Amino acid sequence: IPGWVHSWLLLTMHITQLNRECLLHLFSFLDKDSRKSLARTCSQLHDVFEDPALWPLLHFRSLTELKKDNFLLGPALRSLSICWHSSRVQVCNIEDWLKSTFQRSICSRHESLVSDFLLQVCDRCPNLASVTLSGCGHVTDDCLARLLRCCPRLRALRLENCARVTNRTLAAVAAHGCALQTLHVDFCRNVSAAGLRRLRAACPRLALRAEHSAAMIPDRLPRSPASGAALRKLPPR
Structure with missing residues (x-):
């Protein structure tokens, strides 16, 4: 057999002699693929x-990476972050x-990935303490x-x-975020100043940060004679 395979087998035979606590400690130094x-x-x-x-931490x-089988979702998970920095984020937003037909095609390949993953988190990780989502343009209220x-x-x-994050997420924080101490909604253009004021009034102890969010131009439906009349009937955000 090749030399590297022989060395790997020797390493495997050696580490399996360690107790479980030592093996867990060893695994903790490895990334997901290596594990x-x-x-x-x-x-x-x-x-x-x-x-x-x-698996108390997943990044x-x-x-x-969300589609791989190199990690485990479970009640031990405390901290989760999904930080996607890609040119495709601009298309998502x-x-x-x-969007052109080509842009819709790009989004269709990944638009449900984060939401579907978070639904699994909801079912399996009740003890989650921290969540960071960056560049997740399709995640919904x-x-x-x-x-x-x-x-x-x-x-x-x-x-x-x-x-896609709007004032509805702020309302959900006020209604369900009983333990929440920190909320950041940075560069989320569909969060309004009025929504932030309502949340601050409802949760005065919440450490709230909204860098540039309320100052950005929110999404607006294209105006036409019909759509303009419909928009005037909508309640303010």
């Missing part, structure tokens, strides 16, 4: 990989009615409201450049 690779070598290490205590740098209801221990929610 998964090591777990494939034997059933004992796979069992360690699936220990919920190994994702792209949306494609374009108003739907302004409804999804965030469900997260607040299902994770009553959530203390920090940080949202940045999430174009």
